[in-house]
Amino acid sequence: MTLKNVRNYIDGSWVEGAGTFTVVNPASRAQLAAVAASTADHVDGAVSAAHAAFATWRFTTVFQRATMLRSIADVVERREDELLLAITQEMGKTLGESRGEVQKLAQAFRYYAAEGERVVGRVVPNEASSITSLVTYEPVGVVAAITPWNYPLELIGWKLCAALAAGATIVVKPSEFSTLSAALLFECMDEAGLPAGVANLVFGRGIGPDLVGHPLVSKIAFTGSTATGNQIARSVHHAIPLSMELGGTCPMVVTEHADLQKAVSAAARRGFRNAGQICIAINRIYVHSSLYEEFLSRLAVAVDALVIGDGTEDGVDMGPLATEEGLAKARRHVDDALAHGARIVSARRDVPASGSFMCPAVLADCTPDMLVMNEETFGPVVGVSAFDSIDDALELANRPDSGLAAYAFTESLAEAHLLSARLDYGNVAINNPDPGIMNAPYGGRKGSGFGYEHGPEGLLGYLEIKHTRIAHALPGA
Known part of the structure; x- marks a missing residue:
């Protein structure tokens, strides 16, 4: 594998850092890229470029911006194979999952190109006929976007596409573990002709505070850990909009009226896809006691069938963990559960020794005090426990620090509505493993963050509202 040189992208140019840091392929631990290490000066240059570009970009029409976003989507689709390989090499997911991520990135560009064209204001009546009130939407300004490594392009795209469609400019700081795919995305935007300064990219450890604390930043968009999100929220030195998606310990409830095979398939998919490294991964499962042992048996079979290996190889279902x-x-989490009385019902088997691989684990007889049931594992591990009543299941599922996504399986319409109403989560999926779609709002509550991505709400997060009240002469006066 050839060591790649990854640089910052600032004001339309590729910029070296103050030295470099190295990232590795988690499947082989081979060096993958030498990445520009940014300083506060690089961050300042990127934010200043975005601020200067905003003066022009904000006044482009929604149709001009939509044309640009569609042009970027065209380039992303043409370079799909290059982008997906970079994702797999730098964070480990399978090529199939990486392909899906790149396709969703292109979809985000196209969706927000269209959504931007649908933003309209309104005229508000006044008591006097000689006064007219106009409500209009204006772009927020310079956006600081900080993104994680588990979906290195899709999670940039959610912020980037909405910001550009709204007329805002942006500085993106990706995780230091996912740099190559981000640089390739900015190559796509450069190739499509995005004006200099509208979107900027900086890499490096320890520069997050310089970015979120910059006085020219008008909005912060963050996806990552709760601890880092809390730190960012405390560090903001003046009142600006924040949107944060902080993950959480996502539960699944399987009632006595569930289609058991549907529930098992969903648990295997959403619990172990991307090696469990998903903000909406199923972490803890509550199964009605009448189905409990059968559920465990079937889930163990499904998980044991997963093929573990390098994500670039054919037939692999689960790659390594990224870090x-x-x-x-x-x-x-597995050791803690076993020490407190849980049992592993999935097979313990050998995994490749060269990288950050782990045998997937289904843990039975879990109790609320175990780490797997009260911390986000972010790995290929699920904890399972039994319940006797829906009230008991809801009490266990509704943790005060978790509110991003919850799952439930039941063939009872009454139970479906009850679970929808009482699961205190921003996203609830019933009888399916996918709680998010591009044209509906996606966001957490409680300890899982605030603000929304996806849907019209995702675009509105990058717009400010203005009320203009105009006094004018009466007709004929």
């Missing part, structure tokens, strides 16, 4: 820290945390 050594993530691997250690997932193993710690």
Whole structure:
């Protein structure tokens, strides 16, 4: 594998850092890229470029911006194979999952191109006929976007596409573990002819505070850990909009009226896809006692059938974890559960020794005090426990620090409506494993963040509302 040189993209140019840091392929631990290490000066240059570009970009028409976003989507689709390989090499997911991510990125560009054209204001009546009130929407300004490594392009895209469609400009700081795919995306935008300064890219460890604290930043959009999100919220030195998606320990409830095979298939998919490294991964499962043992048996079979290996290889279902820290945390959750009386019902088998691989684990007889049931594992581990009544299941599912996504399985219409109403989560999926779609709002509550991505609400997060009240002469006066 050839070591790649990854640079910052500032004001339409590729810019070296103050030295470099190295990223590795988690499947082989081979060096993948030498990445520009940014300083506060690089961050200042990127924000200043975005601020200067905003003076022009904000006044482009929604149709001009839509044309640009569609042009970028065309380039992304043409370079799909290049982008998906970069994702798999830098964070480990399978090529099939990476392909889906790139396709969703292109979809986001096209969706927000169209959504931007649908933003309209309104005329508000006044008591006097000689006064007219106009409500209009204007772009927020310079956006600071900080994104994680688990969906390195899609999670940039949610912020980037909405911001550009709204007429805002942006500075993106990706995770240091997912740099190559981000640089390739900015190559696509450069190739499509995006004006200099409208979108900027900076890499590096420790520069997040310089970005979110910059006085020219008008909005912060963050996806990542709760701890980092809390730190960012505390550090903002003046009142600006924040949107944060902080994950959480997502539950699944399987009632006595569930289609058991549907529930098992969903648990296997949403619990172990991308090696469990998804903000909306199913972390803890509550199964009615009448179905409990059968559910465990079937889920163990489904998980044992997963093929573990390098995501670039054919037939692989689950690649490595992206980081050594993530691997250690997932193993710690398994060890803690076993030490407190849980049992593993999935097979313990060998996995490749060269990278950050882990045998997927289904843990039975879990109790609320176990780490797997009250911390986000972010790995290929699910905890399962039994319940006797829906009230008991809801009490267990509705943690005060978790509110991003919840899942439920029941063939009872009454139970479906009850679970929808009482699961205190921003996204609830009933009888399916996919709680989010591009044209509906996606966001958390409680400890899982605030603000929305996707849908019209995702675009509105990058717009400010203006009320203009105009006094004018009466007709004929």
